[in-house]
Amino acid sequence: MAKKVASIDLSDSFEKIPVKIYPDPKDGSKFVAQQIADLIRAKQKSKEKCVLGLATGSTPKSLYAELVRMHKQEKLSFKNVVTFNLDEYYPIDNDALQSYNRFMRTHLFDHVDINPKNIHIPDGTVNKEDIKHHCQQYERKIKEAGGIDMQILGIGNNGHIGFNEPGSGIYSKTRLITLDNSTRIANAYEFANISQVPRLAITMGISTILQSKKIILMAWGPAKAPVLKKAVEEDDTEQVPASLLQNHDDVTFVVDEAAAAELTRNKSPWLTGDCEWTPKMIKKAVVNMALKLKKPVLSLTNSDYNEYGLSDLLVEKGDAYEINLEVFYLLRDTITGWPAGKKDAIIPGHPERPSPYPKRVVIFSPHPDDDIISMGGTFQRLHDQGHDVHVAYQTSGNIAVTDEFVTRFLDFAVGFEEIAGIDTSKSGKILANARKFLANKKSNQVDTPTIRSIKGLIRRGEAKATCRYVGIKDENIHFQNLPFYETGTIEKKPMSEKDIKITIELLRKIKPQQVYCAGDFADPHGTHIVCFHTVLEALKRIKAAGDEWISDCWLWLYKGAWQEWNIEEIEMAIPMSPDQVLKKRFGIFIHQSQKDMVPFQGSDSREFWQRAEERNGATAALYADLGLTHYAAMEAFVRWNY
Numbered sequence: 001m002a003k004k005v006a007s008i009d010l011s012d013s014f015e016k017i018p019v020k021i022y023p024d025p026k027d028g029s030k031f032v033a034q035q036i037a038d039l040i041r042a043k044q045k046s047k048e049k050c051v052l053g054l055a056t057g058s059t060p061k062s063l064y065a066e067l068v069r070m071h072k073q074e075k076l077s078f079k080n081v082v083t084f085n086l087d088e089y090y091p092i093d094n095d096a097l098q099s100y101n102r103f104m105r106t107h108l109f110d111h112v113d114i115n116p117k118n119i120h121i122p123d124g125t126v127n128k129e130d131i132k133h134h135c136q137q138y139e140r141k142i143k144e145a146g147g148i149d150m151q152i153l154g155i156g157n158n159g160h161i162g163f164n165e166p167g168s169g170i171y172s173k174t175r176l177i178t179l180d181n182s183t184r185i186a187n188a189y190e191f192a193n194i195s196q197v198p199r200l201a202i203t204m205g206i207s208t209i210l211q212s213k214k215i216i217l218m219a220w221g222p223a224k225a226p227v228l229k230k231a232v233e234e235d236d237t238e239q240v241p242a243s244l245l246q247n248h249d250d251v252t253f254v255v256d257e258a259a260a261a262e263l264t265r266n267k268s269p270w271l272t273g274d275c276e277w278t279p280k281m282i283k284k285a286v287v288n289m290a291l292k293l294k295k296p297v298l299s300l301t302n303s304d305y306n307e308y309g310l311s312d313l314l315v316e317k318g319d320a321y322e323i324n325l326e327v328f329y330l331l332r333d334t335i336t337g338w339p340a341g342k343k344d345a346i347i348p349g350h351p352e353r354p355s356p357y358p359k360r361v362v363i364f365s366p367h368p369d370d371d372i373i374s375m376g377g378t379f380q381r382l383h384d385q386g387h388d389v390h391v392a393y394q395t396s397g398n399i400a401v402t403d404e405f406v407t408r409f410l411d412f413a414v415g416f417e418e419i420a421g422i423d424t425s426k427s428g429k430i431l432a433n434a435r436k437f438l439a440n441k442k443s444n445q446v447d448t449p450t451i452r453s454i455k456g457l458i459r460r461g462e463a464k465a466t467c468r469y470v471g472i473k474d475e476n477i478h479f480q481n482l483p484f485y486e487t488g489t490i491e492k493k494p495m496s497e498k499d500i501k502i503t504i505e506l507l508r509k510i511k512p513q514q515v516y517c518a519g520d521f522a523d524p525h526g527t528h529i530v531c532f533h534t535v536l537e538a539l540k541r542i543k544a545a546g547d548e549w550i551s552d553c554w555l556w557l558y559k560g561a562w563q564e565w566n567i568e569e570i571e572m573a574i575p576m577s578p579d580q581v582l583k584k585r586f587g588i589f590i591h592q593s594q595k596d597m598v599p600f601q602g603s604d605s606r607e608f609w610q611r612a613e614e615r616n617g618a619t620a621a622l623y624a625d626l627g628l629t630h631y632a633a634m635e636a637f638v639r640w641n642y
Helices: 025-045 061-074 100-107 128-144 181-186 206-210 222-233 241-247 279-293 302-307 311-317 320-332 370-384 403-420 425-439 449-470 497-510 527-545 548-552 578-589 608-625
Strands: 019-022 050-054 081-085 087-090 150-153 175-178 200-203 214-219 251-256 360-365 388-393 477-479 514-518 554-558 572-576 633-640
Touching (some): 025 061, 025 150, 025 214, 025 251, 061 100, 081 128, 128 175, 128 200, 206 241, 214 241, 222 241, 222 251, 279 302, 279 320, 302 320, 311 320, 360 497, 370 449, 370 572, 370 608, 370 633, 403 425, 403 449, 449 477, 449 578, 527 548, 572 608, 608 633
Parallel strands (some): 019 251, 050 081, 214 251, 360 388, 360 514, 388 477
Antiparallel strands (some): 087 200, 175 200
């Protein structure tokens, strides 16, 4: 009797660095926090110091939150911990809002029992002539501490670790470097505009990092997926500094599913071993093959399948012709001009139900312009087709208004009162105080509550004007002002119980059959993902409570101004004519405070209307490349089951 051959997991066979994939950053951060806690406690047991290399930026925030929780709830002590941070902007004051010194105090050091003398961060205030000596001293202190036991890293979109930009040598040590322009653009979300981002930084070198006994690199979100693949699967090169970690004996990458999307085990799992050929997997494989070969789906041949590594699919499903038709129909059935279903029309494969008709619809907009930017064509079509459309603006969006707009609108308000013969003593005083504050405002200073309220009012007025432009009734416009957002800074609070309750209350009031929500987690400020989780948690709680209407409520996700769904993921695509594209553009123009120079707009310098049109046009072009009708533009959605 033949022996049964044990199956071997080859899913990670293309990866040169071990990668652990978690559903989301929270789960991944818990794993890393536990690794750190175990190391700290092991060192405590043997009465040794635990030397940690720490990172900053958005990536480790959830890690530090978990370590703080473990300190407060599980009595994890940091008394034996010595820390060395990777980098710091130069020049920058230690108390500046964007300084990594302040970041570490805010997110970790002020909340645990670490000895301040054990904290080491490169000094962004040191005189330039003293920097070389300062960097040498930093290296010496690491050696005197016994070397770094565990180094925590993030990864930049260009592959940098620390601030070691592409081209950094494997033997480089702590030094002053010039920031790559792509890094400055990527970090611009922390500053009012790109001109304020420092051009220099002090960073540990690649050699310094590689001398650590253990290294854990964390990466979250779809923006990190392309560079993660390069670092993990391709040859090591100084052009992708993170790939140099392949030369370390104990390194692990801890990533979420979005960051792992481009790894071969996820992008092309059929190349790593056995693959379950579900309709979704077949669609993914065939669409990617067609795009790579630049051929319409219906023109793919058996030879194409064999050469692309899809011979197993041919064996299981038969001739290429039949597979091509299956995928073509799957793509065709996502396209519809009726986003909430067509009345009394039973259309096989249609993404939405024909009834009830009309539907009650809620569009959740994280900022006061995401509705028109991300789904403006669909927004207008829903209204024009007779549905009861509500818009819920989840946050005030006040930090994205320039100071100049405040005085401009206050000038108008005071002038209007003068024309109307109204006493201007109060409004004039507000204007004078605002001018005085803004004239002396420092880079690390938060706006006063009055100025934040004025900025929020400006955005509220633009949102109302957009809804009226579409035809939405005033009573269907809802401003939630979720509390998590109202910090006055880029840094937001976590989702709170109050945020969820506000959302539950609105949903129960409207009882929608359709909900649209932002599913764009590449938003560099994190607002979109908090808003998504708030809506999702609210829907789950209503479902658990047994509200009857919730069983007939579908949730659709759109992408924001940052990215678009991969074409194989799209479940509903709403085509737009050239006239509809223009109408959407004019709707976006109503948001005057967001035109031209917008504070904190992230790494993309294009205006929002340009981003939207290029993205929607690119989606339509992809459908055309695959052999379907070529529309001027398309807005894409994915249905989320909760």
